[in-house]
Amino acid sequence: MEYMALRYTVGLDLGGTNIKGGVLDEGGGIVAKGMIKTEAESGPGHVIGRLGMLAERLMREAGLGKEDVDKIGVGTPGPLDPAAGLVLSAPNMPGWKMIRLKDELMGVTGMDVKVVNDGNAAAYGEYWTGSGRDERVQHMILLTLGTGIGGGVVIDGKIFSGAHGAGTELGHMIVKPGGRPCGCGQLGCIEQYASATAFAREAKRRIDAGEVTSLEGEVTTKDVFDAAADGDAMSRAVIDRGIDYLGKACVNLVRIFDPQVIVIGGGVIAAGEAVMGRLRRSFDDQTWTVREERVEFAAATLGNDAGFIGAAGMARG
Amino acid sequence: MEYMALRYTVGLDLGGTNIKGGVLDEGGGIVAKGMIKTEAESGPGHVIGRLGMLAERLMREAGLGKEDVDKIGVGTPGPLDPAAGLVLSAPNMPGWKMIRLKDELMGVTGMDVKVVNDGNAAAYGEYWTGSGRDERVQHMILLTLGTGIGGGVVIDGKIFSGAHGAGTELGHMIVKPGGRPCGCGQLGCIEQYASATAFAREAKRRIDAGEVTSLEGEVTTKDVFDAAADGDAMSRAVIDRGIDYLGKACVNLVRIFDPQVIVIGGGVIAAGEAVMGRLRRSFDDQTWTVREERVEFAAATLGNDAGFIGAAGMARG
Numbered sequence: 001m002e003y004m005a006l007r008y009t010v011g012l013d014l015g016g017t018n019i020k021g022g023v024l025d026e027g028g029g030i031v032a033k034g035m036i037k038t039e040a041e042s043g044p045g046h047v048i049g050r051l052g053m054l055a056e057r058l059m060r061e062a063g064l065g066k067e068d069v070d071k072i073g074v075g076t077p078g079p080l081d082p083a084a085g086l087v088l089s090a091p092n093m094p095g096w097k098m099i100r101l102k103d104e105l106m107g108v109t110g111m112d113v114k115v116v117n118d119g120n121a122a123a124y125g126e127y128w129t130g131s132g133r134d135e136r137v138q139h140m141i142l143l144t145l146g147t148g149i150g151g152g153v154v155i156d157g158k159i160f161s162g163a164h165g166a167g168t169e170l171g172h173m174i175v176k177p178g179g180r181p182c183g184c185g186q187l188g189c190i191e192q193y194a195s196a197t198a199f200a201r202e203a204k205r206r207i208d209a210g211e212v213t214s215l216e217g218e219v220t221t222k223d224v225f226d227a228a229a230d231g232d233a234m235s236r237a238v239i240d241r242g243i244d245y246l247g248k249a250c251v252n253l254v255r256i257f258d259p260q261v262i263v264i265g266g267g268v269i270a271a272g273e274a275v276m277g278r279l280r281r282s283f284d285d286q287t288w289t290v291r292e293e294r295v296e297f298a299a300a301t302l303g304n305d306a307g308f309i310g311a312a313g314m315a316r317g
Numbered sequence: 318m319e320y321m322a323l324r325y326t327v328g329l330d331l332g333g334t335n336i337k338g339g340v341l342d343e344g345g346g347i348v349a350k351g352m353i354k355t356e357a358e359s360g361p362g363h364v365i366g367r368l369g370m371l372a373e374r375l376m377r378e379a380g381l382g383k384e385d386v387d388k389i390g391v392g393t394p395g396p397l398d399p400a401a402g403l404v405l406s407a408p409n410m411p412g413w414k415m416i417r418l419k420d421e422l423m424g425v426t427g428m429d430v431k432v433v434n435d436g437n438a439a440a441y442g443e444y445w446t447g448s449g450r451d452e453r454v455q456h457m458i459l460l461t462l463g464t465g466i467g468g469g470v471v472i473d474g475k476i477f478s479g480a481h482g483a484g485t486e487l488g489h490m491i492v493k494p495g496g497r498p499c500g501c502g503q504l505g506c507i508e509q510y511a512s513a514t515a516f517a518r519e520a521k522r523r524i525d526a527g528e529v530t531s532l533e534g535e536v537t538t539k540d541v542f543d544a545a546a547d548g549d550a551m552s553r554a555v556i557d558r559g560i561d562y563l564g565k566a567c568v569n570l571v572r573i574f575d576p577q578v579i580v581i582g583g584g585v586i587a588a589g590e591a592v593m594g595r596l597r598r599s600f601d602d603q604t605w606t607v608r609e610e611r612v613e614f615a616a617a618t619l620g621n622d623a624g625f626i627g628a629a630g631m632a633r634g
Binding site: 079138139153155160162163164169170172173174175176177182184185186187245248251252253255256257258259260286287288289290291294 | 396455456470472477478479480481485486487489490491492493494499501502503504562565568569570572573574575576577603604605606607608611
């Protein structure tokens with residue numbers, strides 16, 4: 001009997017609404033992918049069963065058995081103890097308190113499982129096969145502008161998780177002393193200014209204050225970006241202000257990490273130049289003049305696949 | 318003939334005014350130490366000769382020959398290419414532009430040389446034998462409040478130097494958007510608010526503005542701290558304001574690095590509770606409430622020896 005190296009990894013991205021997943025080959029190529037509802041309201045045990053179900057369905061679609069897959073990587077929201085595979089809590093999923101996800105999913109699937117932070121997984125995904133895939137890039141930061149701001153830091157080709165393994169919390173860098181109260185208890189966190197949510201909320205505030213704009217009533221983030229593209233000055237101002245705070249946060253990240261690339265993710269990057277070009281200019285205006293900046297800014301390329309791709313990549317270790 | 322492991326390292330700390338140095342044993346114990354004038358006005362060649370002279374004098378005092386010392390570590394100010402041992406520039410030393418310090422000092426001494434950033438060296442020194450010496454501490458940040466704010470970051474027991482090896486620039490984190498102009502070209506850098514220099518300058522500004530205080534005329538940082546200890550309300554306010562900005566910078570560093578210990582260095586820590594106690598309270602007031610903070614704050618313990626100790630430690634690798 002010959003020893004045959006196992007060459008595939010399953011990546012799963014656990015969200016409050018959906019579970020996304022895929023089977024990845026050694027190079028990070030997607031062999032199969034899919035999405036199912038989380039059904040979080042039915043509790044942790046049910047959700048863990050669904051994680052296992054999706055993993056098995058994806059392996060079946062890829063024509064692979066358990067002997068072909070060396071690990072399942074799962075990206076999860078909320079604070080966790082990655083070594084133990086323990087989810088301490090997950091705010092958007094009822095009943096998720098001190099859940100031994102690694103052990104339970106290993107029990108369900110009979111396979112080895114690694115649990116990672118979802119922001120870190122997305123960062124590792126972009127590093128592995130997305131906008132950081134150039135092998136010269138070994139130091140990269142991802143900031144994903146969504147409901148909040150998530151992301152992660154890659155140093156020397158590895159995710160940086162801090163002293164306690166909990167990962168970075170880049171969305172809670174303070175960019176405005178005494179600024180908007182954040183749900184975390186701080187004032188002036190970057191996610192209060194440059195998350196997708198923050199753009200829509202700031203537009204709403206200005207509409208209610210009677211500013212001149214083509215927008216009215218309840219507005220989505222997409223409405224704000226569409227209106228800006230159509231020349232609405234108020235929407236333009238809302239976006240520019242948020243991106244300027246993001247530029248400030250990037251100045252600090254460059255002083256601290258001196259990364260090669262900062263990758264921006266989230267739906268708003270579809271606005272192209274209005275986000276990425278503006279961010280570059282804002283950064284250049286606010287950063288030091290001691291030496292020329294070597295950092296590049298890039299839009300994320302993997303979209304919603306980044307999480308499961310990175311979870312698989314981190315599980316490969 | 319038996320092979321005998323070389324067990325000593327020389328550490329040198331090159332400053333614009335003085336060169337400090339020591340011979341360290343494997344455990345970081347100081348076997349000999351000393352200081353000489355830099356005589357920077359006589360140019361790089363002269364200074365490099367003096368670095369070699371101090372190294373040799375210290376080895377002689379320690380009763381060691383070149384065969385007992387495995388390396389010389391040199392901490393230098395200003396941007397450098399540590400791999401090449403090349404000092405790109407050193408603002409306070411005339412003629413220091415693109416100086417091949419490693420090669421030249423190896424030529425002078427006939428010994429192996431490693432060149433490191435001086436802020437990193439001090440951080441590594443505190444980690445190795447100072448306030449981070451407890452072996453459970455593997456993730457530590459040093460902030461030294463001096464003319465500017467220097468320091469360094471230890472991750473997993475190693476200095477973190479960023480993608481380009483240039484080291485972190487923690488003094489140039491922006492803590493006040495649109496704040497005081499910094500020499501680096503940014504607005505609102507932390508060193509404009511919480512360096513030793515900044516305390517004295519803010520006190521001077523308030524004296525000139527006619528605020529009620531026991532201080533008058535030109536004041537030093539020490540005057541401000543002495544006056545505060547004697548109950549001068551203005552001096553107290555100057556210190557509190559600076560330390561509050563420092564607390565904000567620490568919140569961001571904890572969100573980003575999640576370190577076990579933040580060490581504060583510089584002469585002002587002699588003020589004790591007025592700095593360290595106030596910093597802890599300021600941090601606690603400004604940080605999030607999502608979970609209890611695990612970071613500890615500690616005063617540096619090595620004083621001016623941190624740089625040469627850490628340079629030796631980093632040279633040991």
